[in-house]
Amino acid sequence: MSAATDGEDVSGFDFSGIEFSQECPICGGPATEVTPADFDGKVITCSSCEPNGFEVAGGYLEKLKALPQEDRNRVLRKAREFAAPGKRPAINSRTF
Numbered sequence: 001m002s003a004a005t006d007g008e009d010v011s012g013f014d015f016s017g018i019e020f021s022q023e024c025p026i027c028g029g030p031a032t033e034v035t036p037a038d039f040d041g042k043v044i045t046c047s048s049c050e051p052n053g054f055e056v057a058g059g060y061l062e063k064l065k066a067l068p069q070e071d072r073n074r075v076l077r078k079a080r081e082f083a084a085p086g087k088r089p090a091i092n093s094r095t096f
């Protein structure tokens with residue numbers, strides 16, 4: 001029923017997937033998971049780290065949580081550098 005978006009247009013912020021609270025894998029603060037359906041991984045919004053959300057590729061959430069705080073910040077920073085303008089930072093093998 002919901003309008004499926006082919007691209008990942010963050011500006012519209014139209015996600016039709018699940019949405020629930022969880023701990024931010026970067027800062028450990030309160031965050032919201034807004035993973036769209038059919039997405040392999042997770043999309044998490046955290047008001048402290050990335051209010052528009054960042055993506056964590058499948059399997060990388062645990063890897064991320066295992067890192068020391070400063071390395072998590074580094075990974076997110078790197079993901080921001082790689083992200084195309086208007087796109088969410090994506091945490092994956094490239095950012096580790």
Ligand SMILES: [Zn+2]
Nearest residue numbers: 024027046049
């Ligand atoms: Zn955070």
